[in-house]
Structures are given as C-alpha cells and as structure tokens.
Amino acid sequence: GSIAAVGRRGQVRVPANASVLDGAGLTVTAGFWNAHVHFTEEKFQSAGSRPAADLAAALRAMLTRWGVINAVDTGSWLENTLALRRRIESGEVPGPRIMIASGTFVPVGGSPYYVLPARLPELANPERATALVERLLEDPGVDAVKLFTGSWATRQSIVVMPVDVARAAVEAAHRRGKQVFAHPSNSAGALAALDGGVDVLAHTFPSGPDWDRSLPRRMRESNMAMIPTLKLWPWELGRLGLPAGVRERVQANAEAQVRAFGDAGGQLIFGTDVGYMTDYDPTDEFLLLQRAGLGFGALLAPLTTAPARRFNAGAGAGLVAVGSPADLVVLDGDPAAEIRILARVRYTIRRGQVLYERAP
16 A cells, blocks of 8 residues: 555566566556545435445546545535545545545635525524534534635625634634635625635636735735636636627636746645536646646646645645555656647556556
C-alpha cells in the first residue's frame, strides 16, 4: 500500500512476484484529487444495495478513468454517500477515497432554484447555524461542512448569507476540527465566505457585470483555498441558453479570478463539479486553467500536493516518494509538453491496486 522504492532501473530491485505494468513512454504522477463532486445521479442511488459492478462502473466513468483517487463530495445525500464509501473501503467496490462535505446549509430563502421543490436547511441566525452544524458533526462520517454563502434562489436573484451567520457556522465547525466549503455565486457571496472565515471557496464567483478585484489578495491573506470549476460555467450557461455575450463575460471573469488568485500566491485545488455536471471529461478544465495562466507545474499542484496538504491527507500524500501512499496515475505521454495528456490516463492505482486500466 505504500511506495517501497523510486529510482532508475539499475537502482531499484523489482521483487520476483511483483506485478509489472508497461510504462514505456508514459509519465507517472501522484494520484489526482477532484475536490468538487456529487453522487446525486440515479446510478449512485441506493448505494448500500446496488450491485457492486454497477457502482464500480459509475465510479470509473466519473472519476477513476480520469486518474481520481481522492474525491470530495460537496453535497449529496449523506447516508447514501456514507454507504458508498463503506463499500469502497471494505474492498467490495473499487473506487476512490471519498471525503464528505455535508450540511449544504443556505441562507433564509436560499434554496437554489435548480433543486426545487426540494428545500435545503436554512440558517436563520447565528444560534441556529451553531446548533445545526454541531448536530451535523455528531456523525463521525462527516469530514467538512458545506455552506451556500451566495445562492441562486431564482435565475435572476442571488441570496447572500449574513456574515454573522456564516461565521457562527464556521466557528462551530472549527471547534470540531472540520473545514468549511462555501458556494459563493458572486462577489457578495465570496465576501461573506471570506469574512465568515470559510476555508475553501468551492467555485470562482463570476456572476455579475463586474467583480471585486480586492478579493483574490484578501483570500490569500486569509489562507482560503479556491476550486476554480472553470468548465462548469460554459456548460451551465450553454445549457440555460444564455446569449454568447453573457457566457463570454462570465468565463472571462472566472479566468481573471483564477489568474489574480494564482498571482497572489493563493492555493488552488482542482475540482470540476461532476455529478452535477454530466460531462465528466476534465480536458477542457485543464485547457481553461492553462488559458488562465497555469503552466504544467502550477496545474499539477492543485491535482496532487495542494489538496493533500489542505485536507491533511498524511505524510507523503500527493508525492511519488519512498513511504508515500502507492496512489499513482500513469499518463499516456508527457503532460509537461501537452496539458491535454493529464486526461489521457493509462492506469489509475490506489494503494498499489489498479482501479482503472486503459488498453494502449
């Protein structure tokens, strides 16, 4: 389950009984993270009783065929994801590690229009925020808390969570040693998350004709991480049929935010919102991040070392080094030469076991 040796062919003795994978012409990296996923599609439902082969196929299509060994569920049905995680960790279903950010708390009147008629739990005041977060975290399976600090209550209006409410929720989570994710939607939602002490911004915040240029620097100063989800915006706005001019403006805002945050030294973490977004291929996300100014090294860190450190994954996590977890992705070519190759996965390996293998 851990890496025993790393080196040139002449330096490393391969045990006689080892399984050997042909890596000629390929590139080995540490296993990838996707820190924004959802298990809400029908194929993940009834995870406690659904045939293991069906769940394995669903996980492979959405995550492991793209090199994902660690996934953060940022809002699904808690008991269902817990059941899915149990079956993965028992060895019954091959799949990634799953970290669960739960709660999905919204401001009053802030249930997103796209989940209606379902309603998400509302935080009406700081006292209720504290109580609901404490109750949520009584479940030892919850790893983090999710807030909507800015929520599209209708297709035209965003409801923003009051800062004192967000702060109360964050403080309750931090007392339990848990981090908090926030969905911001716009600059006001991002500011509420920042002033509330949120740890991870789950999206960029490109809505509106303009955005607050001071936020990336302030986010970095507060040690807030950000998950860009750049591919989500053209996918979602195109699905809604919005004019090309609107789509272009929103995309330009999102890319400018990533560029400014990266230039300020902020910690970017890779995530795509798959499960809500039904196009699983991350190639466009890599290309958009490159267009936003991230070179290969700056893009590899959000996939590996940055989330491993942010989420305290343990010594050596996110690295290809002796003693590190044997979590590896083998890519069909050199991603330093062509960024698309980050999505051309030949093998996905978790704890030394092959989760996914694509024929050459």
